[in-house]
Amino acid sequence: MARRKVSLAEVARQLGVHPSTVSRALDPARRSLIGDELVGRVRAVANQMGYRPDPIAASLRTRRSRLIGALVPDIANPVFSPIIGGLEETLTSAGWSLIVANAADEARRIALVDELAARRVDGMVLATAKRDDPVLRRCRSHRLPTVLVNRRDDRGLTSSVVSDDRLGMHLAVDHLVALGHRRIAHIAGPAFLSTGHLRREGFVAAMAAHGLRAGERAIVEASALTRDAGLIAAREILRSERPTAIVAANDLLALGVLLALDEAGLSCPADVSVTGHNDMPLVDQVTPPLTTIRISHQEMGRESGRILLGQIAHAQKRIERVLEPQLVVRRSTRPIAA
Amino acid sequence: MARRKVSLAEVARQLGVHPSTVSRALDPARRSLIGDELVGRVRAVANQMGYRPDPIAASLRTRRSRLIGALVPDIANPVFSPIIGGLEETLTSAGWSLIVANAADEARRIALVDELAARRVDGMVLATAKRDDPVLRRCRSHRLPTVLVNRRDDRGLTSSVVSDDRLGMHLAVDHLVALGHRRIAHIAGPAFLSTGHLRREGFVAAMAAHGLRAGERAIVEASALTRDAGLIAAREILRSERPTAIVAANDLLALGVLLALDEAGLSCPADVSVTGHNDMPLVDQVTPPLTTIRISHQEMGRESGRILLGQIAHAQKRIERVLEPQLVVRRSTRPIAA
DNA sequence: GTGAAAGCGCTAACAG
DNA sequence: CTGTTAGCGCTTTCAC
Numbered sequence: 001m002a003r004r005k006v007s008l009a010e011v012a013r014q015l016g017v018h019p020s021t022v023s024r025a026l027d028p029a030r031r032s033l034i035g036d037e038l039v040g041r042v043r044a045v046a047n048q049m050g051y052r053p054d055p056i057a058a059s060l061r062t063r064r065s066r067l068i069g070a071l072v073p074d075i076a077n078p079v080f081s082p083i084i085g086g087l088e089e090t091l092t093s094a095g096w097s098l099i100v101a102n103a104a105d106e107a108r109r110i111a112l113v114d115e116l117a118a119r120r121v122d123g124m125v126l127a128t129a130k131r132d133d134p135v136l137r138r139c140r141s142h143r144l145p146t147v148l149v150n151r152r153d154d155r156g157l158t159s160s161v162v163s164d165d166r167l168g169m170h171l172a173v174d175h176l177v178a179l180g181h182r183r184i185a186h187i188a189g190p191a192f193l194s195t196g197h198l199r200r201e202g203f204v205a206a207m208a209a210h211g212l213r214a215g216e217r218a219i220v221e222a223s224a225l226t227r228d229a230g231l232i233a234a235r236e237i238l239r240s241e242r243p244t245a246i247v248a249a250n251d252l253l254a255l256g257v258l259l260a261l262d263e264a265g266l267s268c269p270a271d272v273s274v275t276g277h278n279d280m281p282l283v284d285q286v287t288p289p290l291t292t293i294r295i296s297h298q299e300m301g302r303e304s305g306r307i308l309l310g311q312i313a314h315a316q317k318r319i320e321r322v323l324e325p326q327l328v329v330r331r332s333t334r335p336i337a338a
Numbered sequence: 339m340a341r342r343k344v345s346l347a348e349v350a351r352q353l354g355v356h357p358s359t360v361s362r363a364l365d366p367a368r369r370s371l372i373g374d375e376l377v378g379r380v381r382a383v384a385n386q387m388g389y390r391p392d393p394i395a396a397s398l399r400t401r402r403s404r405l406i407g408a409l410v411p412d413i414a415n416p417v418f419s420p421i422i423g424g425l426e427e428t429l430t431s432a433g434w435s436l437i438v439a440n441a442a443d444e445a446r447r448i449a450l451v452d453e454l455a456a457r458r459v460d461g462m463v464l465a466t467a468k469r470d471d472p473v474l475r476r477c478r479s480h481r482l483p484t485v486l487v488n489r490r491d492d493r494g495l496t497s498s499v500v501s502d503d504r505l506g507m508h509l510a511v512d513h514l515v516a517l518g519h520r521r522i523a524h525i526a527g528p529a530f531l532s533t534g535h536l537r538r539e540g541f542v543a544a545m546a547a548h549g550l551r552a553g554e555r556a557i558v559e560a561s562a563l564t565r566d567a568g569l570i571a572a573r574e575i576l577r578s579e580r581p582t583a584i585v586a587a588n589d590l591l592a593l594g595v596l597l598a599l600d601e602a603g604l605s606c607p608a609d610v611s612v613t614g615h616n617d618m619p620l621v622d623q624v625t626p627p628l629t630t631i632r633i634s635h636q637e638m639g640r641e642s643g644r645i646l647l648g649q650i651a652h653a654q655k656r657i658e659r660v661l662e663p664q665l666v667v668r669r670s671t672r673p674i675a676a
Numbered sequence: 677g678t679g680a681a682a683g684c685g686c687t688a689a690c691a692g
Numbered sequence: 693c694t695g696t697t698a699g700c701g702c703t704t705t706c707a708c
Contacts, residue, residue, distance in 0.1 A: 021694060100436065282621075346702065394701080
């Protein structure tokens, strides 16, 4: 096996036909141009000779590649891996391959888009979290079909797949209110992140729906979506009038809150209930197991793949897909003490 | 910006020189063939015209791609993402790009290797965990420079980067013995996985070094590296003579052990001490925070990239790099009750 | 040092 | 239905 590489021309010679005939017979999209009997023979011989089409040569000619680029800010972040996994799943089952590029800083990301464009990727998935991002503009300037995951395009030009962040915050707040909580604080993500922004809005709206005001100091914006930032923000919240519940914009922040409570000699959920967002791996086994909002990141990845391929195939217009999150009640929330 | 794509030929025409001259002037490796003054002019004009070399065309001609393929069994597994991250880091800083392919089943992985080979990747990183793997043979048959991460080649033909699993087990066992433990059980990973196998051997050796015998029923092999498999294996261990400490082959198994202890009404570390392996994210915040063996997966990724590039550049011979793990003591282990 | 010619392996446009 | 012709954009001989 794995003999010397055999080319289209050699297959054609063997068959005594012209290379283009072989090319056509082997391409499902143009197969119909060729007589059925010949198609059969071509396929048989190609197979038997171990012919493997050369995607590089095809790309040079067609300016397409069957390659999709994905750009993530941090591949080690547990939120992104399932997204990539889901994306990969849809793509490979449709015959595309995925190039994953990873870059924390923006200049590098732009350079990567240029590079991927040079490699003729047929489309891009952007999993970077920032709102209004020059990276997106760069994709547009290359005329690359693009889909955003986990964030929306503020200018409404690009397809996206997001979780319904407002609904998610409603689920969290409704749950807490049903448990009797009234003084509920929020640790928001950075406002320049799409999720930080939307979840904050969702929190305020959900509170208002219950006739509750999110007081001035009841919302603190964390500097990043990390445990440390959550810890610091939570300390600040605990300095003012202590809430009976804290809604964090994501699980890592919530874990930081747990740390801060511990530090302050307070117990969760006895003194303060806490909710997270994302349902990342292992938050069911921290102390106490975290009540959170589950998002299927894998499904987000899959769906973004589907949308992107649709866009490539039919030049579809923009699609904004909003996935429904789910409340997962564990032990970090409980009825307020009477 | 981003005007129409400009080709080498156009730059040449503009300069009134031959395309090959431009090609040479722009390639660091062949620059010396061209007069310094001309090189300067070429670079200036190319820059100013916004010339971007076309990697596809170059690949077709050179049969190289500056692309590296990485194959992982499960990209969502928190062990692999830092590996990919580290790999990506070394590669991009050296001007290579990474294609990440993800496939749980073997047939699919082999197909992916074929596809990556067709795309002319210059090398492969295999992060699959199985010993003696047909995927590796396939890489060899394509004559692709290949590096294994997190596992070794039993046949000693391929470079690899691994953590010193035996040392890791020694660290765990030594720690427990120093705390007074004698009856120590081991939950092993599946024997067909390189890590499962080596860590089991390491455990036995470490016990022997202390004059302790790992009794017949003191080692149970889990069916997979998951929390559930750890739970099931731990139940079995608890059925027989109860150990005072359990060394798990990885963190997820250890978390399963914690579940099993809880289920049996036992407390960790009061009744049984537990250690994990890997120091994956968040195991510092479970209950109790897990004592474990830290492995820098990111460094493994970086190093595998370095080795691979070395292999590609100088056709170096096989390198086996063994990274040193570290004991991280948290609260799941404590001195045995007197 | 630089130019000319040839071709990597494929597919698109045009014939017939 | 099938063949012909002509490149895609680059690099590599081989000349001079």
